[in-house]
Amino acid sequence: MGKIKLNVLGLSYSQTQTGAYALVLSEEGGDRRIPIIIGGVEAQSIAIQLEELEPPRPLTHDLFKSFAEAFAVNVVEVNIYRLEEGIFYSELICEKGLDRIRIDSRTSDAVAIALRFRCPIFTTEDIIEKAGIVLSLERDHEEPLSSGQQEVESSVPEKRNQFTDYSLTQLKGMLDDAVRDEDYERASLIRDEIGRREESS
Numbered sequence: 074m075g076k077i078k079l080n081v082l083g084l085s086y087s088q089t090q091t092g093a094y095a096l097v098l099s100e101e102g103g104d105r106r107i108p109i110i111i112g113g114v115e116a117q118s119i120a121i122q123l124e125e126l127e128p129p130r131p132l133t134h135d136l137f138k139s140f141a142e143a144f145a146v147n148v149v150e151v152n153i154y155r156l157e158e159g160i161f162y163s164e165l166i167c168e169k170g171l172d173r174i175r176i177d178s179r180t181s182d183a184v185a186i187a188l189r190f191r192c193p194i195f196t197t198e199d200i201i202e203k204a205g206i207v208l209s210l211e212r213d214h215e216e217p218l219s220s221g222q223q224e225v226e227s228s229v230p231e232k233r234n235q236f237t238d239y240s241l242t243q244l245k246g247m248l249d250d251a252v253r254d255e256d257y258e259r260a261s262l263i264r265d266e267i268g269r270r271e272e273s274s
Contacts (some may be wrong), residue, residue: 075198077100077197077201079100079195081123082106084119094111094112096108096110098184105205106207107205111180115182117257118185119184120257122134124257126264127252128257130255134189138190146168148165149192150166150193150195151187152166152194153180153196154196156204161200161204162180163184241270244266245267248267
């Protein structure tokens with residue numbers, strides 16, 4: 074069965090589970106999306122990589138990458154290979170020299186690692202048939218969601234308004250403070266606000 078390449082579209086707050094997030098993967102060259110419910114820690118790790126933020130200390134997935142590189146192991150591919158009772162099963166395809174190794178992984182961890190190794194993410198037609206949805210939102214034709222955006226915009230304006238009274242210089246200082254304090258959700262929102270102002274100027 075042929076593999077389908079997926080791209081990380083972004084993260085949104087889960088509307089079904091408090092404190093959880095939906096990781097949205099999109100079919101490359103297609104309209105289908107796969108939402109996967111993940112925990113806050115994994116969402117934070119994915120978000121800071123999407124936003125290209127640099128934490129003051131390495132997170133678990135950063136440590137994994139450093140450890141793998143120290144022993145000349147490269148993650149070349151992530152496969153989401155099974156869907157059972159709403160749970161996605163994934164594996165890391167690793168290479169060390171001529172050896173190829175498959176390592177079982179939670180999908181949220183696999184995606185966080187794939188982003189760090191800049192390797193492709195694949196799934197099967199069967200899985201995307203079962204779990205894929207087609208969104209008819211205008212955003213489908215716009216830029217991908219960043220970690221600080223949500224598909225449901227209800228509470229976003231309130232979060233954005235908290236930064237309107239600050240200058241660009243102040244926002245950049247606040248961004249540095251948020252990263253230093255490891256408050257990556259706030260850092261992501263500030264970064265989005267800075268990006269919007271720089272684009273409009």
